[in-house]
Amino acid sequence: MRGQMHHLDLTVSDFARSKPFYDLVLGFLGYRCVKSTDEVIVWDLALPDGVCGIALRAAQRPREHDRYTAGLHHFAWNADSRQDVDRLHERLRAAGVTILDAPAEYPQYGTGYYAVFFADPDGLKLELCHYLGK
Secondary structure, three states: OOOOOOEEEEEEOOHHHHHHHHHHHHHHOOOEEEEEOOOEEEEEEEEOOEEEEEEEEEOOOOOOOOOOOOOOOEEEEEOOOHHHHHHHHHHHHHOOOOEEEEEEEOHHHOOOOEEEEEEOOOOOEEEEEEOOOO
16 A cells, blocks of 8 residues: 555635646646636646645635644655756745745755745645655
8 A cells, every 4th residue: 555645635715816826836736727617617637646636615604714724734846956946936926926935945854854844825824845754
């Protein structure tokens, strides 16, 4: 049994606001949009042994995201290099995305841990990190 993620569904308050954001981030990471309806938007990333999908679904009730209540605190992707972290940061800044913590080393997470932290339009904390785990 492998623990690799197969898919992640996120609930968003506004498709029109969230889709361009996720197109930017997920497109940078190699995902492609494979479905877009009034009910769901899906991006897939082709992997050697399958796919990894991320979908957006419309919220049915209004509620601000709070990562310190029950639910998702944040989500992080692996980067191939520090340069990838820096390149995504530049694209996010150019698009006016909220940067929570600029690219830097975060030794509290491990020696050589390098990441950028940013927020989606609903305030969900996201991260791109480069970490060799040594």
